[in-house]
Amino acid sequence: MTFWRSFFKQAAYSSVLQNINKKNVLLIKNFDNNGQVVNIYLSISNCINLYDLEKLCDSVGWVKRPIKKVKKAINNSFLVAHLFYYSDNQKHLIGFARATSDSSFNATIWDVVVHPSFQSKGLGKALMNQMVKYLRYSDISTITLFADPQVTKFYKHLGFIVDPDEVKGMFWYPL
Amino acid sequence: MTFWRSFFKQAAYSSVLQNINKKNVLLIKNFDNNGQVVNIYLSISNCINLYDLEKLCDSVGWVKRPIKKVKKAINNSFLVAHLFYYSDNQKHLIGFARATSDSSFNATIWDVVVHPSFQSKGLGKALMNQMVKYLRYSDISTITLFADPQVTKFYKHLGFIVDPDEVKGMFWYPL
Numbered sequence: 001m002t003f004w005r006s007f008f009k010q011a012a013y014s015s016v017l018q019n020i021n022k023k024n025v026l027l028i029k030n031f032d033n034n035g036q037v038v039n040i041y042l043s044i045s046n047c048i049n050l051y052d053l054e055k056l057c058d059s060v061g062w063v064k065r066p067i068k069k070v071k072k073a074i075n076n077s078f079l080v081a082h083l084f085y086y087s088d089n090q091k092h093l094i095g096f097a098r099a100t101s102d103s104s105f106n107a108t109i110w111d112v113v114v115h116p117s118f119q120s121k122g123l124g125k126a127l128m129n130q131m132v133k134y135l136r137y138s139d140i141s142t143i144t145l146f147a148d149p150q151v152t153k154f155y156k157h158l159g160f161i162v163d164p165d166e167v168k169g170m171f172w173y174p175l
Numbered sequence: 176m177t178f179w180r181s182f183f184k185q186a187a188y189s190s191v192l193q194n195i196n197k198k199n200v201l202l203i204k205n206f207d208n209n210g211q212v213v214n215i216y217l218s219i220s221n222c223i224n225l226y227d228l229e230k231l232c233d234s235v236g237w238v239k240r241p242i243k244k245v246k247k248a249i250n251n252s253f254l255v256a257h258l259f260y261y262s263d264n265q266k267h268l269i270g271f272a273r274a275t276s277d278s279s280f281n282a283t284i285w286d287v288v289v290h291p292s293f294q295s296k297g298l299g300k301a302l303m304n305q306m307v308k309y310l311r312y313s314d315i316s317t318i319t320l321f322a323d324p325q326v327t328k329f330y331k332h333l334g335f336i337v338d339p340d341e342v343k344g345m346f347w348y349p350l
Contacts, residue, residue: 065280073279078251100275100283104248105240108275108283108319132347143347144283146319152343160345168327169344170335172307172318 027083027126033118038085040094040123042130046080052093053082059115078103079134083114083127094118095127099135099143107135109145128158146171202258202301208293213260215269215298217305221255227268228257234290253278254309258289258302269293270302274310274318282310284320303333321346 028040050067058064074080083095094115101107109131114124135143146169147155152162163169203215225242233239249255258270269290276282284306289299310318321344322330327337338344 069279073277073281076253076276076278098277100277100281101251102248102273102275102285103251104244106248106275106283106285108281110277110281136349141349144321145345146342147345149341149343152345155345158347160347162343162345164346164348166324167321167344167346168324168337169342170320170322170327170330170337171339171342172333172335173339174311174316 027130028123031085031121033121036087038087040083040085040126042081042083042127044079044081044130044134046074046077048074048080048082048096049091049093050074052091053096056093056096056113056115057111060113062113074098076100077110078107078138079131081127081131081134083123095123097127097131099131101135101138101140103138103140105140106142106144107140109143112145124154125158128155132158202305203298206260206296208296211262213262215301216259216261217256217302218259219254219256219305219309221249221252223249223255223257223271224266224268225249227266228271231268231271231288231290232286235288237288249273251275252285253282253313254306256302256306256309258298270298272302272306274306276310276313276315278313278315280315281317281319282315284318287320299329300333303330307333 023045024041024043026039027042030037031040050070053070054064054067077098078101079099081097082093084091084093086092095113095118097109097112099107099109109128112124112128114127132143145155145160147160147162156162198220199216199218201214202217205212206215225245228245229239229242252273253276254274256272257268259266259268261267270288270293272284272287274282274284284303287299287303289302307318320330320335322335331337
């Protein structure tokens with residue numbers, strides 16, 4: 001890599017570096033959620049209240065999962081990010097995503113969720129952009145995910161490509 | 176889970192359990208490779224000669240990757256399996272696969288390769304069956320992979336499904 005290419009790459013990721021050295025980062029100031037103005041924070045850490053996460057997943061209708069397995073999955077994810085705001089001195093979880101990875105070539109993003117009251121306001125995009133930035137900062141070249149049909153458009157806007165070179169996502173489920 | 180369901184599940188995975196407690200397992204005895212009869216062994220461990228792996232990947236025309244990154248990827252994979260045989264007191268690497276995982280819900284299989292001289296003889300199938308068995312033994316329910324168009328048929332025969340419920344595999348690459 002030439003000096004200038006390296007220089008610009010470093011500059012582009014310097015904000016990510018600053019962010020990951022802090023526990024909570026102010027992501028959006030004065031976010032207007034139907035009249036309720038709050039600051040939205042991003043946390044990149046696996047310190048998350050699992051009951052709050054369960055409630056968040058319930059809010060979008062996901063199937064309930066054993067909390068012990070969720071804890072194990074989070075502890076063994078390469079990257080865990082969540083969005084929240086404070087109100088009445090309480091932390092309110094409104095977004096979550098995580099990624100598995102070999103820490104080198106590939107990462108796969110799972111469980112992207114934004115609370116319905118906060119959807120369609122750019123928060124999912126902001127969360128995903130932070131995920132991609134962090135993974136790129138970690139020098140991971142191929143970022144993958146499996147998208148339900150109703151969200152492929154959302155991921156396309158973020159630069160994700162469906163079936164590039166006809167590479168197909170395949171699943172094996174237990175009988 | 177009822178007693179009998181649990182009993183049969185345990186019986187089905189008992190061979191896997193026996194295998195993973197050993198370093199090298201005899202997978203196929205007296206394998207006839209165009210007149211050369213060898214025993215094929217499976218190893219589930221990340222102890223692998225990286226230069227042998229590089230040669231194996233070269234043999235199928237894969238793009239060369241920095242050995243340091245390969246080492247990191249292997250060390251951070253949940254499951255690493257390889258196939259080999261002995262000849263003239265030397266170990267010959269002829270197959271490889273690995274999987275990333277959150278150790279709980281999902282696993283993604285990467286870098287499945289069998290040496291061209293040993294292809295079309297059931298070794299890829301045997302290797303993949305061992306991968307799936309081990310992941311199932313680890314109670315991982317969703318096993319995924321990304322398949323090039325020329326190998327989707329191979330994975331279909333193993334029980335993998337393309338785009339189930341129209342879930343699409345998506346990729347993000349650096350610009």
